[in-house]
Amino acid sequence: MSQSYNRGLIEDFGRWKEFSAGMWAWIFHKFTGWMLIGYLFTHIAVLSSALTGPEAYTNTIQGLESLFIIRVLEVGLLAVAVFHILNGLRLLMVDLGIGLDTQDKSFYASLVLTAIITVASVPTFMDGVTI
Amino acid sequence: MSTQQQKPNTQETPEDPEMKGAESPQQERLKEKESDMVDETSVDESELEGDTVLIKVFRYDPEVADKQEPRFDDFHVPFKKGMTVLDAVMYARDTYDSSLTFRHSCRQAVCGSDAFFVNGKQRLGCKTQISELEHPVRIEPLPHQEVVKDLVVDMDHFYDQMHTVEPYFQNEDTPDASDLEEQRQTRENREKVKMSTRCIWCGACMSSCNIAAGDNEYLGPAAINKAYRFAMDNREGEEIKEHRLRILEQEHGVWRCQTQFSCTEVCPKDIPLTEHIQELKREAVKKNLKFW
Ligand code: HEM
Ligand code: SF4
Ligand code: FES
Numbered sequence: 268m269s270q271s272y273n274r275g276l277i278e279d280f281g282r283w284k285e286f287s288a289g290m291w292a293w294i295f296h297k298f299t300g301w302m303l304i305g306y307l308f309t310h311i312a313v314l315s316s317a318l319t320g321p322e323a324y325t326n327t328i329q330g331l332e333s334l335f336i337i338r339v340l341e342v343g344l345l346a347v348a349v350f351h352i353l354n355g356l357r358l359l360m361v362d363l364g365i366g367l368d369t370q371d372k373s374f375y376a377s378l379v380l381t382a383i384i385t386v387a388s389v390p391t392f393m394d395g396v397t398i
Numbered sequence: 399m400s401t402q403q404q405k406p407n408t409q410e411t412p413e414d415p416e417m418k419g420a421e422s423p424q425q426e427r428l429k430e431k432e433s434d435m436v437d438e439t440s441v442d443e444s445e446l447e448g449d450t451v452l453i454k455v456f457r458y459d460p461e462v463a464d465k466q467e468p469r470f471d472d473f474h475v476p477f478k479k480g481m482t483v484l485d486a487v488m489y490a491r492d493t494y495d496s497s498l499t500f501r502h503s504c505r506q507a508v509c510g511s512d513a514f515f516v517n518g519k520q521r522l523g524c525k526t527q528i529s530e531l532e533h534p535v536r537i538e539p540l541p542h543q544e545v546v547k548d549l550v551v552d553m554d555h556f557y558d559q560m561h562t563v564e565p566y567f568q569n570e571d572t573p574d575a576s577d578l579e580e581q582r583q584t585r586e587n588r589e590k591v592k593m594s595t596r597c598i599w600c601g602a603c604m605s606s607c608n609i610a611a612g613d614n615e616y617l618g619p620a621a622i623n624k625a626y627r628f629a630m631d632n633r634e635g636e637e638i639k640e641h642r643l644r645i646l647e648q649e650h651g652v653w654r655c656q657t658q659f660s661c662t663e664v665c666p667k668d669i670p671l672t673e674h675i676q677e678l679k680r681e682a683v684k685k686n687l688k689f690w
Pocket of ligand 2: 620
């Protein structure tokens with residue numbers, strides 16, 4: 268195989284307006300996957316406050332949950348997780364060779380479902396917090 | 399190397415054919431052709447409004463001083479019903495600027511030489527109707543391949559990848575020709591490989607692939623589809639199929655595909671490329687799975 272030229276990536280993402288469904292699905296899946304990994308670390312950090320004792324853990328949780336920004340981030344986390352799971356299922360179908368002709372529609376369906384679930388979760392996440 | 403990053407500065411080409419200097423027989427013919435065109439359009443003028451299309455064509459030539467900086471040239475081309483992108487650039491070349499360079503041959507989506515980047519998508523010039531595009535029509539060379547001149551890109555790397563998968567029928571024990579025996583393929587098997595046989599080596603798929611752009615060694619959709627065409631053909635033996643799968647399951651083979659569907663979207667021959675790549679992934683897994 269030849270190694271004739273080094274082709275750059277930059278120009279591709281400069282053309283984001285021209286991306287089609289499959290490409291957006293790929294970008295969102297990467298993004299959400301890595302966001303979930305990132306959350307995992309903060310999650311472990313919060314949980315490990317329990318090592319200091321039950322009080323410390325309760326204080327940490329209560330302190331965080333009283334913050335408006337944390338509630339907003341939780342809604343975001345849910346959106347990211349839901350999209351990753353739904354699109355992950357779509358990708359599993361694609362791997363099995365099922366519904367390849369409608370892959371764009373299943374991507375839009377993932378987006379719509381994610382939006383609905385996220386909106387529906389807002390009252391729960393925002394319960395009892397003041398700005 | 400990418401040529402798309404530079405900011406092109408638009409430049410109007412002289413539309414006056416008189417500026418072309420001495421008249422050769424060829425040029426005379428071209429002038430005639432042009433006056434024909436002008437006549438036709440003036441006839442139609444009463445019914446047709448806005449009967450010209452503006453095409454913006456990428457220009458670059460490392461050997462000409464004022465074309466070393468990539469730019470776009472504007473051409474106003476008279477529109478005719480049924481006109482393709484290839485027709486438009488041919489008109490521009492024949493009428494306005496004979497140095498405008500691009501490959502074309504069959505004009506019927508068979509030879510695969512005129513894949514361009516039209517309005518942000520890889521398309522076959524001769525198979526793309528001007529009437530289906532947004533105007534002005536922007537015509538560029540295929541991304542991710544070195545530009546040789548104007549719309550001409552270097553296809554060597556693409557061909558290398560195609561040859562890596564040994565794109566030819568391999569079967570040692572063919573029936574004896576002197577007995578006039580035929581090597582039969584079932585109808586079902588023919589249907590299975592039918593779409594994959596339609597590839598015209600235009601390179602549109604490879605150019606559209608984000609993974610191929612980042613990984614120069616990735617075989618790419620066209621080469622994998624080519625391998626599919628033979629691996630799935632049941633006239634080839636099990637052994638050679640295994641050999642083909644060994645090529646495909648290498649690091650830069652089928653597993654690079656991230657199912658972005660870009661290739662399937664642009665293929666002018668409507669080959670379900672992603673589907674074929676996915677099927678080969680499953681074949682590769684099946685070949686390697688052992689339950690003991
Ligand atoms: C039911 C839950 C989940 C499903 C169905 C799922 C599905 C998938 C699938 C199919 C892929 C492969 C995408 C490809 O083909 O390129 C993937 C990638 C990935 N997932 Fe998930 N996933 C789930 C949960 C998670 C969680 C909880 C995390 C994080 C802790 C996560 C992090 C990632 C990452 C980092 C990638 C790789 C992204 C990349 O290619 O760079 N996933 N997921
Ligand atoms: S698979 Fe389609 S897009 Fe790719 S080279 Fe063949 S005809 Fe062109
Ligand atoms: S000119 Fe042959 S494919 Fe377009």
